[in-house]
Amino acid sequence: MRSCASLLSIFLFVLVGCGQQGTVDYGFTIRNVSISQAYQSLNVHLQQDMQLSQQAREALEHGVTLIIMLQLELHNDNNMMVVREDNRSFQLRYLPLSERYQLSEEGTDELRTFSRLRHLLASINKLNVQMTTGPLLPGNYELRTRIHLDESRLPTPMQLPAWFSPQWQHDSEWSVWPFEINA
Amino acid sequence: MAFRNKRVRRFVLRVIPVVVALVVLLISLMLVSNVQQDPTRFSQPYVWVLVLTIFALLVVSAAIFHRVITLTRKVREHAPGAMLSARWVRYFLALSLPPVLIVYFFSAYFLTQTVAGWFDVGVEAALADSLELGQQFLENRKLEVRNQVRRLIREIDNPGNDADVVRRALLANVSSAGPIELSVMEADGRMMASANINMLADLPERPGDYALLQALDRGEYAAAEPMADGILRIRVIQRLPFNVPGGQGYLLQAIYPLPESITTLTSQIEKEYHRYQNLSYLREPLKQSFILILSLVLLLTVLLAILAALNVSRKLVTPISKLAQGTREIAAGDLTYEIQGETRDELGFLVQSFNEMTEALTRASQEAEHSRAQLQSQSEYLETVLGGLTAGVLTLDNDQKVVTANAAAEEILGMPSGFFAGQSLSERAEAAPYLAPLANLIRQQTGRGPAEWQREIRLQAHGQTLVLLVRGSRLDKKISYAGGMVIVFDDVTMLNQAQREAAWAEVARRLAHEVKNPLTPIRLAAERLSMKLKNKLGEEDGKMLERATGTIVSQVEALRSLVDAFGDYALGPQLERLPMALDQLIKDVVALYQHEEQRVNFHLKLVNGPPGLSADSGQVRQLLHNLVVNSSEAVADGEEAEVHIRTRLINQAGKKWLEVELSDRGPGYPRAVLEKPFEPYVTFKTHGSGLGLAICRKIVAEHDGRITIHNPAIGGACTTIILPLTQ
Numbered sequence: 065m066r067s068c069a070s071l072l073s074i075f076l077f078v079l080v081g082c083g084q085q086g087t088v089d090y091g092f093t094i095r096n097v098s099i100s101q102a103y104q105s106l107n108v109h110l111q112q113d114m115q116l117s118q119q120a121r122e123a124l125e126h127g128v129t130l131i132i133m134l135q136l137e138l139h140n141d142n143n144m145m146v147v148r149e150d151n152r153s154f155q156l157r158y159l160p161l162s163e164r165y166q167l168s169e170e171g172t173d174e175l176r177t178f179s180r181l182r183h184l185l186a187s188i189n190k191l192n193v194q195m196t197t198g199p200l201l202p203g204n205y206e207l208r209t210r211i212h213l214d215e216s217r218l219p220t221p222m223q224l225p226a227w228f229s230p231q232w233q234h235d236s237e238w239s240v241w242p243f244e245i246n247a
Numbered sequence: 248m249a250f251r252n253k254r255v256r257r258f259v260l261r262v263i264p265v266v267v268a269l270v271v272l273l274i275s276l277m278l279v280s281n282v283q284q285d286p287t288r289f290s291q292p293y294v295w296v297l298v299l300t301i302f303a304l305l306v307v308s309a310a311i312f313h314r315v316i317t318l319t320r321k322v323r324e325h326a327p328g329a330m331l332s333a334r335w336v337r338y339f340l341a342l343s344l345p346p347v348l349i350v351y352f353f354s355a356y357f358l359t360q361t362v363a364g365w366f367d368v369g370v371e372a373a374l375a376d377s378l379e380l381g382q383q384f385l386e387n388r389k390l391e392v393r394n395q396v397r398r399l400i401r402e403i404d405n406p407g408n409d410a411d412v413v414r415r416a417l418l419a420n421v422s423s424a425g426p427i428e429l430s431v432m433e434a435d436g437r438m439m440a441s442a443n444i445n446m447l448a449d450l451p452e453r454p455g456d457y458a459l460l461q462a463l464d465r466g467e468y469a470a471a472e473p474m475a476d477g478i479l480r481i482r483v484i485q486r487l488p489f490n491v492p493g494g495q496g497y498l499l500q501a502i503y504p505l506p507e508s509i510t511t512l513t514s515q516i517e518k519e520y521h522r523y524q525n526l527s528y529l530r531e532p533l534k535q536s537f538i539l540i541l542s543l544v545l546l547l548t549v550l551l552a553i554l555a556a557l558n559v560s561r562k563l564v565t566p567i568s569k570l571a572q573g574t575r576e577i578a579a580g581d582l583t584y585e586i587q588g589e590t591r592d593e594l595g596f597l598v599q600s601f602n603e604m605t606e607a608l609t610r611a612s613q614e615a616e617h618s619r620a621q622l623q624s625q626s627e628y629l630e631t632v633l634g635g636l637t638a639g640v641l642t643l644d645n646d647q648k649v650v651t652a653n654a655a656a657e658e659i660l661g662m663p664s665g666f667f668a669g670q671s672l673s674e675r676a677e678a679a680p681y682l683a684p685l686a687n688l689i690r691q692q693t694g695r696g697p698a699e700w701q702r703e704i705r706l707q708a709h710g711q712t713l714v715l716l717v718r719g720s721r722l723d724k725k726i727s728y729a730g731g732m733v734i735v736f737d738d739v740t741m742l743n744q745a746q747r748e749a750a751w752a753e754v755a756r757r758l759a760h761e762v763k764n765p766l767t768p769i770r771l772a773a774e775r776l777s778m779k780l781k782n783k784l785g786e787e788d789g790k791m792l793e794r795a796t797g798t799i800v801s802q803v804e805a806l807r808s809l810v811d812a813f814g815d816y817a818l819g820p821q822l823e824r825l826p827m828a829l830d831q832l833i834k835d836v837v838a839l840y841q842h843e844e845q846r847v848n849f850h851l852k853l854v855n856g857p858p859g860l861s862a863d864s865g866q867v868r869q870l871l872h873n874l875v876v877n878s879s880e881a882v883a884d885g886e887e888a889e890v891h892i893r894t895r896l897i898n899q900a901g902k903k904w905l906e907v908e909l910s911d912r913g914p915g916y917p918r919a920v921l922e923k924p925f926e927p928y929v930t931f932k933t934h935g936s937g938l939g940l941a942i943c944r945k946i947v948a949e950h951d952g953r954i955t956i957h958n959p960a961i962g963g964a965c966t967t968i969i970l971p972l973t974q
């Protein structure tokens with residue numbers, strides 16, 4: 065009987081999740097991207113609003129590590145070819161002993177702790193990314209950016225509900241930022 | 248080779264999906280079995296296994312749906328083996344479903360209990376207490392180091408803006424017991440001077456904005472923080488009591504390490520607490536995932552069981568279906584039907600036996616067909632022979648029912664084709680009473696008397712006498728229709744008549760020859776005797792002599808007339824057939840009887856002519872005279888005869904005929920005449936010669952016509968003559 069109830073709850077959860085509508089106070093939005101050219105690279109300064117849903121906060125405080133993925137794609141002017149792509153993953157953890165939130169970027173040794181989650185999110189709301197591009201020909205380019213919560217990196221039992229629950233949909237979708245490389 | 252490849256391809260296409268489904272099933276089971284070992288790490292294939300499982304479910308469901316639809320259609324069409332196959336599937340499911348469901352519910356219960364068993368209130372409380380203890384330790388340690396930092400600040404004099412002075416002061420206070428690092432920074436976090444117990448250490452880590460703000464606002468910040476190397480240390484930031492002109496003041500940051508044993512313990516507590524919290528949080532999703540996997544596994548198992556049931560039932564029933572189909576085909580007459588695809592089991596033996604049986608049936612059927620063809624050929628031959636016979640042939644079974652009757656039999660008896668089919672002669676005699684003598688004869692000869700017999704019988708058919716020479720032979724008991732009889736009969740009427748006529752003609756000729764010759768001398772002698780003695784005798788004797796000689800002469804004349812009549816009868820046909828108008832001839836004959844002495848009233852109803860009649864007018868005139876005389880003499884003396892003469896045209900057997908019907912209202916023909924109507928010397932008149940009707944029949948026959956007599960129901964006698972007309 066309990067197993068049936070559990071199974072039923074999954075489908076109800078999915079149904080309710082799919083049917084939820086209305087105002088949301090969470091999600092990721094890329095507000096602005098400024099791009100400056102450097103030596104064989106681009107300095108990308110991103111400004112975004114990132115708020116976690118109640119479920120995501122609850123999961124974080126219960127020891128679930130959240131992965132925020134920043135995706136950058138550089139397209140040429142005809143928009144057909146990806147010149148360069150760069151993915152950055154930021155790991156969010158909660159440390160119950162010190163009651164602090166920890167932010168780290170995968171692939172780097174950088175590790176920062178915050179006493180409040182909002183401080184952590186505030187710190188990640190402004191990101192400076194150096195995107196190595198190699199020599200770029202003069203012309204028009206587009207930088208496509210996307211930042212989202214990676215549900216596939218959640219603990220496996222949570223993945224299936226996360227796919228269907230809007231509470232776990234944190235995705236800025238792709239935004240396009242054109243710029244020009246001068247000779 | 249193509250056949251083999253096709254079979255291999257079909258085998259692969261059937262087996263691979265099932266193998267894939269089984270692999271998915273096993274992986275799912277493995278995932279479920281690993282639940283106690285590492286529940287939070289379902290491993291990455293989890294999602295793919297779920298997707299594959301659902302895909303496998305869809306594939307298997309589609310296969311089952313297709314098979315069920317096919318089976319249902321076959322059941323509705325009453326296809327051979329369909330009912331049996333459906334019954335097999337039901338039995339199979341009834342046997343397999345209960346244990347599967349029991350295992351499912353037990354496993355679900357076990358999983359639920361297992362997941363619930365991971366969590367214990369006491370353990371959770373202990374972990375929380377441990378964590379709180381660690382936190383309390385850190386708080387105490389923070390309090391200690393805060394006081395130490397305060398004392399340190401009091402010990403440091405105002406160094407002014409000289410960074411080297413400040414660094415020397417800081418170096419004098421660092422120690423391995425703590426602080427291990429001291430640094431003075433400006434309000435914005437820029438380092439002025441720092442000292443570390445490790446001379447080779449990097450630059451001091453800048454505190455966070457929150458820490459700086461709190462230190463500036465409250466004058467102090469203290470917290471246990473994991474440093475960049477991940478090791479937990481206590482960071483204390485306090486405002487220095489001296490300021491730089493124009494600045495916001497200085498901050499002193501001190502980093503205190505924790506004892507290694509304490510660090511290890513707190514790290515372990517945090518790790519376990521973290522893991523427990525994580526597990527607790529994932530409890531419901533875990534249970535749901537396990538139940539989902541179990542449900543999918545159950546569903547896949549059930550569907551595979553159904554599919555297996557369908558396949559196994561089909562495989563088991565296929566030979567039986569083929570046998571049933573073969574039985575239907577053979578029942579429908581197709582003896583060449585052969586069942587393909589034998590197996591080596593008992594069903595294969597059954598199929599082989601069935602094929603052998605059909606081969607035997609085919610051989611037997613061919614032999615039977617050959618025999619039947621031979622029989623048919625013989626029957627046709629016999630029928631042809633019988634059809635060619637002029638004699639009538641009837642075969643009867645032991646119930647006297649006619650088995651065969653050839654065309655001659657029906658023609659002789661004047662019956663339509665098929666008149667006797669399957670009927671007994673007695674039954675047929677009820678429909679045609681004149682067959683009664685024949686039926687009686689055969690009934691008398693049935694079962695008694697000699698095996699072969701011969702009789703001559705007469706049938707009165709349609710006013711004519713039919714003389715049959717009937718020969719019978721009983722069938723041998725060793726053949727079919729044992730107890731039956733073969734009847735062969737010939738129409739000997741004409742032969743009989745001709746023989747009689749020939750005999751009578753011979754009699755008449757001899758009689759005429761022998762009698763006519765002495766008549767003249769007798770008459771002359773009588774006349775001479777009368778003439779010689781008439782004057783010599785007395786008056787009385789003379790009268791007696793005259794009466795005697797008169798009698799002799801008159802009798803001689805009567806004898807002459809009789810002899811002449813015999814002569815006419817005996818003469819052969821010497822006709823002069825010319826076109827004639829019968830109506831006029833009838834009127835001429837009637838005119839002879841239109842005087843007062845004759846008491847005959849004629850009623851004529853004649854067709855004109857008719858054209859096409861070719862006859863000897865003298866013979867026809869005699870024919871009419873004979874008939875009119877018969878009618879006029881048939882009435883009693885003093886009565887007037889009423890004679891009706893009617894002619895009409897008729898069609899018989901595709902020919903045109905003239906029918907002449909002469910009837911009167913007299914007493915009719917006597918029975919003896921009706922039985923032998925045209926027999927010479929059969930007469931009903933006192934002074935008749937008995938040759939009138941015989942001569943009439945002879946005249947009509949010589950004109951290729953027919954004459955019949957009968958007594959109508961209204962009374963009197965009726966004579967009907969038909970004469971052929973030319974086209």
